[in-house]
Amino acid sequence: MKYMVTYDLMESLRITNEWLGSTAKAVCSYPSFGLTVNPLFQMTAAWGEVTERSFRRMVAKPDWNINSVVGVDGRDHLVDVVTEIKKPFGDLIHFQVQGRPEQPRKVLLVAPMSGHYATLLRSTVISLLPDCEIYITDWHNARDIPVSAGKFDIEDYTLYLVEFMRHMGPDTHVIAVCQPAPIALVATAYLAAQDPAAQPNSLTLIGGPIDPGAAPTEVTDFGRTVTMGQLERHVLQRVGFKHAGAGRMVYPGLQQLASFMAMNSEIHATAFFDQIVRVARNEAGEFDRHNRFYDEYLAVMDMTAEFYLSTVERVFKKREIARDVFEVNGERVHIGAITDVAVKTVEGAKDDISAPGQCVAALDLLTGLDPSKKASHLEPDAGHYGIFAGKSWRNNIRPLVLEFIDANMTHERRRMKFADIKTLHAR
Template sequence: MLYAGYQGLDDFIAPFRMAALHGLTFMPRLAGPFAQLSRHNAAALEMVSRFRLSHERPAFGITTVRDGNRDVPVREEVALDLPFGQLLHFRKEIDTPRPKVLVTAPLSGHFATLLAGTVKVLLRDHDVYITDWKNARDVPKAAGAFGVEDYVAYVIRFLEEIGPGAHILGVCQPCVQALAAVAVMSEDRNPATPLSMTLMAGPVDVRESPTTVNALADEKPLDWFERNVIATVPLRYAGAGRRVYPGFVQLTAFMSMNMERHRAQHKRLYDHLAAGETEEARKVKEFYDEYFAVLDLTEEFYIETIERIFKKAELATGAFTYRGRKVNPGAIRHTALLTVEGGRDDICGLGQTSAAHDLCSSLRPHLKRHHLQANVGHYGVFNGRRWENEIYPVVRNMILAME
């Protein structure tokens, strides 16, 4: 009923959005004393037309990047296509090889394009790949299940596709799966085991400095989540019948944490549109075009994430298993470790990511480094000015040191 209710509401509002778009197309642009009225009317119509969520991945929009002292073209290529995600390669038109980096994107209600800024900065000095996850409602039920261990399996398969000598950078939620994958590969002496592993703002051990997000996951039993936030994909989609945690539910949860800020931003957008300030309006619209693009998670991935990562902290307690075998981060001996945390992160508390250093007990001290960026929140760890100017140089130097 949850998904059907959302879909019914969206279908009801759709004609009003369409009417607003037509109104924008045919509305006369008035001059003189009526110009201000015209802009206000156009702003109102545009706000109505934008009252929707997207369930398709936006474009990364990376067509060129600065490499050394010149701009070089970039094209996206699918290096490997699997049922629940693809390995996306940002190929630069250059002759000189660059260190290969796999970015593991969060599977938490948004598409991998949320990391477009992360990728664009990394591309300056690296050959970049990313885990490009598919919307679970578009994956046929016949494709089977996709849980936490399947994410680990995909990371291993992607690293094998990239080949020996790569590096891995985990962002947020999948830091656990990235660490588990490297531990399994290290124990198996897999030739594609990465040279370095960077973990950024991830819940390796949620028992350290618990946040509101951790408390919400911990205070309710698993069956509450199964009853209240899991829904069945409607018949109109390829994944009909699949049980999912809908992206629109996750977005609602995110927005409720900072509702006043989002209201203020939309008021700002209306004011920019009404004043004809197109560049300022464009920046706000671009952010929300990405933020309102949501994807559904499989039921098993969502429930297992809550149980195994947020409730039981299995990796930190030594209870995490992969395909029936215990995962031992102590098996990591040659993959350098860098952890990055934000001092104002209200999603992943201080110490939750750096806990990886204790788990990787066999790594020699010169292969470990921790960076605390005191003046950023969660998103600022991997996007924005601080990431570009202060955090990225640390990441680049770690990768370079292991080349």
């Protein structure tokens, strides 16, 4: 699999399916076919429309589409996406709200690097932006990064987070969603030992595999049973000729997408069939529920081979973070070094990717942290997506996270919050 031709073959198949969809849509949409009562033409045109859109989305980076936010003054404020730190494999970006005083809650959202872009957290950003200063890690597609930029593995990821936390300062509240939760925990412990003054005020870990062995799922079973040699031989590919990262070894996003969809194949098949029927009946909209979800879900990015392999080996197989033996640059990082950062874990009872028990395991590793600074929450009816972007997040989890942040603010930030409340009441 380690040949550029296999990567280009996969891209060729994607383009072919996109072309077949667009062709079917165009051919079967001719007005003359409206003279027949046979629904075959409408269904074929609808299939083509859904197919073309689906395969086209797989190579497009979604836009944030966050243009404004309502402030405490009741007015709409324009939002600028500002790059605070620009690095080869990922940036730190800030959603800067024009004409609004700085919010006392300063939040760093650590987005997953697991095959999707950071825009997967768009709804999370939208829900927090009215009440917080939001920063987020915007990871780059490995296929677009030249080989000359070097490697990027799990230790490099950790050091990126350390740099971002240092830049934002100690009055930061970190929220790590899914895959980066264990790495965010390690980065915080790294700062606790190397630069205590740069530690964040709080750390919220949402649905992350701190200890994958605590509650097995299909994901953890795969990581345990497959060998590293099998992964290198069968899932890694070399970026093809049409991209800036030509020749770089990657774990392709399309391959990750196929794995995720296979886990719930019947659900996805039903969703696409229902959408085809709706399109044929002219009942589908450009931004209906199906398109909003799958426009994001199907937009995938490649991961560097070294990041993928080191994550599987060190987090899932050897469980280095769960056993508190993780090293960065040859130096062991002790989770117990965290003594001042409040830590909260959030899990979904129906999470089939990071099952309950995997994330809350972080609290047992925090041997140097006072129990009063530890918290956990299990959302009864939430799956993996729901704990950070769905109804469960909006109605239950988000308020709890904001309460946790408020309870662990510095005195200066708390004064800023009270000042904002007084200003609002004065108006």
